[in-house]
Amino acid sequence: MTESIWIIIALPLVSFLILAFVGQRMTRQTIALVATAGTGIAALFTLVTGWRLLSSNQANFEISSNLWEWINTSGLTIHMALHLDALALVFIFVITFVGFLILVYSTEFMNEDSGYARFFAYINLFIASMLILVLADNLLLLYLGWEGVGLCSYLLIGFWYQDPSNGYAARKAFIMTRIGDTALIIGLFLLFVEFGTLNIGEILTAAPEKWVTGDTTAKLAAFLLLGGAVGKSAQLPLQTWLPDAMAGPSPVSALIHAATMVTAGVYLIARTHAIFELAPEVQFIVAIVGAITLLIAGFSALVQRDIKRVLAYSTMSQIGYMFLALGVGAWSAAIFHFMIHAFFKALLFLGAGAIIMVLHHEHDMFKMGGLYKKLPVIFWTFLIASASLAALPLVTAGFYSKDLILWQVFASNIGGSGLWAMGFAGAFITALYSSRMVLVTFFGKTGISPTHRPGWAITTPLLVLAFLSFAGGFIELPHTMGHTQLFSEMLHGTLPALTMRELPANGELMLQIITGLTSIIAVGLACLVYLRRPSIVNQLKSSSFGNLFVRLWFTGWGFDVMYNALIVRPLVSISKLNKKDILDNISIGVSRLMAFGNSQLVLSQSGKLRWYMMIIALGAILTLTLSIVI
């Protein structure tokens, strides 16, 4: 049983192969069955494996499974080997379970689409790649999964490829993440040169022996790994692709650009935590990147009109929280927030997708309005997820995970009040924009009326995810309330605990009250300005100062404009300078020489027989003369 964890990867892969090769000839029902069965069984398998591991009462459980030797050259041996520990278990649980729910949802959501089989083939390939990524025993296999999810992300963002702007968004996502991927592969080369192996476990044990804390090579390696993580997880400065990635179908946004792929960077940093601990400066950069990203993405989410773009910026912001937690050494808090975020953000995207579907593909929130009576199931589930995102105290899972991060940022010996203040401000903004989203979409003036209510295949996943967004937090309760630590105890064997500084005894409770009150105040403020007094917002927007910020935030702080001006345009103009490649002259010269020789030799071909005879005779005489003379 434990040796056969490869089945978890193989099941979605088989689904992919069936759909890719014979999917065109199958009926929609068969396609839906094949697509959901693979991941569904994998999810069950994961649950059973997880249950067995957790009930075995081992403090530090690990399963290693060596499948076959992948590469064997002198000095480099790579095994196709899987490694399952607590960290990977959390990830495969989220991937298979949330993935299965999203597949069930998609069977109805994509029903009208002509690319039904193609869609499910890509999604299953994505799930298989993501599972390879998190179960990989060595960094090269991890990189295989890493590139696999990148490819699927590209294919699925550009799923409706007839529209050129979707293809553009897909290419943008691919190229932006590729910049990070390049840093990552250089990092892998560096680690291989240093340790002579790519096995993650071996590197993590060898690193503290080889490097002292603050070693330059360790810093460089950590920095390159961070580069890969930043690209994949849409953090500053490679974050611009994520809002455009919303061009894909909503289930894709839910699965890839909210729950799983974008958190691969978090996984990578958590997985290689030993290297980051040896490079405290780089680890601090991780925290800074997270803190800045969560703020700028939060501000951008505040002014978006497209419901999916709000969620995209929100995802960036929430991953910023995970990076912040990773940066201060709150490893298990980051993973906890990853899991809770996967639940509520997948739910938000699925809910938004369902709304968009029944409103004739309308993305603009301000044209929706007053939907709470017409779409009750979507409304209530969306409300629970938004409350979780806004971290309403005590009743939502998001409160427990975000509060844990904020407290640990404050308490950590790396973090402190500065980083805490940024996270705190971010929490306020998060509550503000999530309430704005709910209020504008479901309350207020009645907008477009929905065509129909979605069926069971859409509502069931929403209800399950809503339950998880609500109840998921109770497995990890803070010291001050309940003190349950199921989650961090599970991760304890894999990830080190937080190093705390000296703090006053009741500090944690104080901070919890402050953050809890803040999110309530933010929600109240949003209710006030968006329901009772919309004039306040309009006044703020129409003032020249407010207008400037609204426009700046709407375009995501103008990063696209800046990158266009600083990188894209200079690059294009440089390449235009050498449009006719100078080096081409070498090959062109050869062909010119040939043509010239041809034009000269053609003169000797007169077509006259006697002329040829004369030449032959002259040649014979010349040869004879030479043979006599020499």
Place this chain on the structure above:
Amino acid sequence: MIDLPTSHVIILAMVLFILGLIGLLARRNILFMLMSVEIMLNAAGLVFVVGSSKWAEADGQLMFIFILSMAAAEVAVGLALILQFYKKFNTLDADAASNLKG
């Protein structure tokens, strides 16, 4: 039988060969060019024969018979070609056929 010196026969062969060559180069009539080629072939055959008699070996004479039969075949093909040539160009001037000019 008078013993002919080998050198005389060689000189005769050279003269025949050069006559043939000059004929080939100077003539424009393709039929005469074919005849000149025949003369050159026979000059070569003569050298084989005289060599064979000088060293009393049968190889040279064997070679001459070979050349003779080959020449017969060549004339057969050549004359057929000349007939076709005449049909196509209505002349026997070799310079008329210069379509393969580069």
